[in-house]
Amino acid sequence: MTRRWQMALGANVLLGIPGVIPIWLLWFLAANWLSGPEPTDNDPMVLWLPIAAIIVGPYAMLWWSVNRSIRRRSVLTPRTYWPLSALATFLPSMALIIYSS
Template identity: 65%
Template sequence: MTRRWAAALGANLLLGIPAVVPVWLLWFLASSLVTGPEPEENDGMAVWVVIATVVVGLYALLWSTVNRSLARRSSLAPRTYWLVSVLATLLPTTALIIYSP
């Protein structure tokens, strides 16, 4: 049973590495909407919204597919499994934020 739990944790840590891109895109969109676009930016945010929607949607599909198959075989309770999965996925992004210059 421990192997199945460790496999889920390892898979989510590995999925957290490419998750840096969708998390950054979401942060970029949120910060741009709050602060407003730069005065010389003439293209608007529509292109970035389309790109972010595709990237985040594809990543969410991959993440949910992997985790649904692993959740069925895990020894953890469902609530604990999903909490550990989300936190393990966000760990590489958090490490980059903490250790960035």
């Protein structure tokens, strides 16, 4: 039985390594949609939506299924478990952002 938070933290950090790509893709879509397209950009952002669905959808299902199975065996409360899982998933992306500048 998973009694500690280390199992959730470790699994989500490992899920965050391939998760760098979907996280970056979601950031890219949000940044371009909010700021508007470049004046010289000929490619519409709608073409990125199928790409995002193909990449983000399976990753989100994998992340959810792994965390749901770990959550069932954990004694952490849902109020503690889900923020810990989400933050741990973002750790590899944050490390890339910090060390790339």
